[in-house]
Amino acid sequence: MFVRFSTVGGEKGSADTERDPRGFAVRFYTEEGNWDIAGNNTPVFFIKDAKKFPDFVHTQKRDPKTNLKSATMVWDFFSLNPESLHQVMILFSDRGTPDGYRKMNGYGSHAFSMVNDKDERIWVKFHFKTLQGNHTLTEEEAEKIKGSDPDYSQRDLVDAIEKGDYPKWALKIQVMTDEQAKSFKWNPFDVTKVWPHKEFPLIDVGIMELNKIPENYFADVEQAAFEPTNLIDGIGLSPDRLLQGRIFAYPDAHRYRLGANYHQIPVNRPINEVNNHQRDGMMNVDGNAGDKPNYYPNSFDNIVADKKYKEPAWELDSNIADIYDRNENDDDFYTQPGELFRKVMTDNERRNTISNIVNSMKGITGDKRDEIIQRQLEHFYKADQDLAMAVVKGLKFNFTNK
Ligand code: HEM
Structure with missing residues (x-):
C-alpha cells in the first residue's frame, strides 16, 4: 500500500494546520x-x-486580482450553492483543523460498487477510522501552530513512523443493496449526504498500518498519480455524478503534470505485468513492449480481454443518477447538516463551530457583503435556528428588508 495525505487550498509549503479538508489518498498494489x-x-x-x-x-x-485568499468569494459560492452546507458545517467545526494526519479518519466519500463472483452488485462506502483517536485542534491552537511549526502534520507523521509508532486505521464499509438504494430517503449517489450508520452499519474489513516513509519524497510522493479509475476486479464505480467527472479529471491532470507515460513511474506502476496495445509517447521507459504487436485483434499474441472483468450493466432506465430532480428530497440540503449540529456535535463542538464560522464570515467585504451574509444565514436557519441566530449575534448583523 501507499498513502498520501495532503491539504487542498494552499500551495506547497503552506501551513499544515490551515482550515481545509485533508486529502486521504490510498493505493493498494494488488495482484x-x-x-x-x-x-x-x-x-x-x-x-x-x-x-x-x-x-x-x-x-x-487566490483572488485573481489581489492574489489573496478571499472570504468573500468563499461565502458567495457557498451561499449560492446550498448543497455545500453539510461539508461547510464539517469544515468549520474543529474537524476542519485535524490534529495532524494520524488522528483523523479517511473516507472514500462516494458510493462505489462491489460485484461478487455471481455478478451480484452492492453499493459500498469506504471508511478508514483512525485508531490513534480522532483529535482536532481549536482555531486558536491551529493558528498558533501555523506560526511555530507550519509542517506540523508532516513532522508528526514522519516522527511517529520513524520511531516505530506506526499509525493504524480500521477499514470499514457500509453496504446498500439495489433495493435499499431505490427506497432510500435521499439519493444514495449524492456525495453531499451520508448514509446514516443506524440504517447502514459499519462492517469491519481490516487494518491499515503505515510502517515506512518513502526513501525519496519527490520520486514516490510528488510523482504519485492517484485516480479513481484505478480499479480492480470486483470493485467498481457508481452513478454518483461527481465521481463520474473525476473519472476524466485525474488521468487528464496526470498526462499534463507527469506526461503520457505516468503509469511507468515506479510509484504508479502496478506490481503485476501489464499487457495492452498502447505504445510510444514522451518518456516511455519500459521497453515499449518490444516487438510485440500494437493492435488488436491480431494473429500473433495471446492477449484477450478477460470477460470476468466485465461488470453487470447499470439500470439506466431509472432516474437514480439524477441528483437534482429525483424526488422531493433532492433539494433537502438542510436535514443532515442540522442533525450533525444538534445530535452529533457536543456543546463545545457547537460553540467552536459557531465561532469558527463567525470569524471566517467577518472577512466578507465589499458592496455585496450584506447580501452574501444574509443568503448564507438563511441556509443556516433552515438547518438549525439556534445556529443561525448565534451567527447573527456573533457577526452583529443587521438584516435589511431585502
Ligand atoms: C468533480 C470533482 C473533482 C475533481 C474534478 C477533482 C480533481 C482533482 C485533480 C485534477 C487533482 C490533482 C490530481 C493530480 O495532479 O495528481 C485532484 C487531487 C485530489 N483530489 Fe480531487 N477532484 C474532485 C473531487 C474530489 C473529491 C470528492 C475527493 C475526495 C473524496 C477528492 C480527493 C482528492 C485528493 C485526495 C487529491 C490528491 C491526491 C494526491 O494525494 O495526490 N477530489 N483532484
Whole structure:
C-alpha cells in the first residue's frame, strides 16, 4: 500500500494546520493491478455535480486580482450553492483543523460498487477510522501552530513512523443493496449526504498500518498519480455524478503534470505485468513492449480481454443518477447538516463551530457583503435556528428588508 495525505487550498509549503479538508489518498498494489481510493477526511463533499468543480476550486484558491485568499468569494459560492452546507458545517467545526494526519479518519466519500463472483452488485462506502483517536485542534491552537511549526502534520507523521509508532486505521464499509438504494430517503449517489450508520452499519474489513516513509519524497510522493479509475476486479464505480467527472479529471491532470507515460513511474506502476496495445509517447521507459504487436485483434499474441472483468450493466432506465430532480428530497440540503449540529456535535463542538464560522464570515467585504451574509444565514436557519441566530449575534448583523 501507499498513502498520501495532503491539504487542498494552499500551495506547497503552506501551513499544515490551515482550515481545509485533508486529502486521504490510498493505493493498494494488488495482484490484479492498482486500486486507488483518492478520498478525503470528510464523508461528504461541497458539491454534487462535477461541472461545478472548477468554480468551487477557484473560490478556495487566490483572488485573481489581489492574489489573496478571499472570504468573500468563499461565502458567495457557498451561499449560492446550498448543497455545500453539510461539508461547510464539517469544515468549520474543529474537524476542519485535524490534529495532524494520524488522528483523523479517511473516507472514500462516494458510493462505489462491489460485484461478487455471481455478478451480484452492492453499493459500498469506504471508511478508514483512525485508531490513534480522532483529535482536532481549536482555531486558536491551529493558528498558533501555523506560526511555530507550519509542517506540523508532516513532522508528526514522519516522527511517529520513524520511531516505530506506526499509525493504524480500521477499514470499514457500509453496504446498500439495489433495493435499499431505490427506497432510500435521499439519493444514495449524492456525495453531499451520508448514509446514516443506524440504517447502514459499519462492517469491519481490516487494518491499515503505515510502517515506512518513502526513501525519496519527490520520486514516490510528488510523482504519485492517484485516480479513481484505478480499479480492480470486483470493485467498481457508481452513478454518483461527481465521481463520474473525476473519472476524466485525474488521468487528464496526470498526462499534463507527469506526461503520457505516468503509469511507468515506479510509484504508479502496478506490481503485476501489464499487457495492452498502447505504445510510444514522451518518456516511455519500459521497453515499449518490444516487438510485440500494437493492435488488436491480431494473429500473433495471446492477449484477450478477460470477460470476468466485465461488470453487470447499470439500470439506466431509472432516474437514480439524477441528483437534482429525483424526488422531493433532492433539494433537502438542510436535514443532515442540522442533525450533525444538534445530535452529533457536543456543546463545545457547537460553540467552536459557531465561532469558527463567525470569524471566517467577518472577512466578507465589499458592496455585496450584506447580501452574501444574509443568503448564507438563511441556509443556516433552515438547518438549525439556534445556529443561525448565534451567527447573527456573533457577526452583529443587521438584516435589511431585502
Ligand atoms: C468533480 C470533482 C473533482 C475533481 C474534478 C477533482 C480533481 C482533482 C485533480 C485534477 C487533482 C490533482 C490530481 C493530480 O495532479 O495528481 C485532484 C487531487 C485530489 N483530489 Fe480531487 N477532484 C474532485 C473531487 C474530489 C473529491 C470528492 C475527493 C475526495 C473524496 C477528492 C480527493 C482528492 C485528493 C485526495 C487529491 C490528491 C491526491 C494526491 O494525494 O495526490 N477530489 N483532484
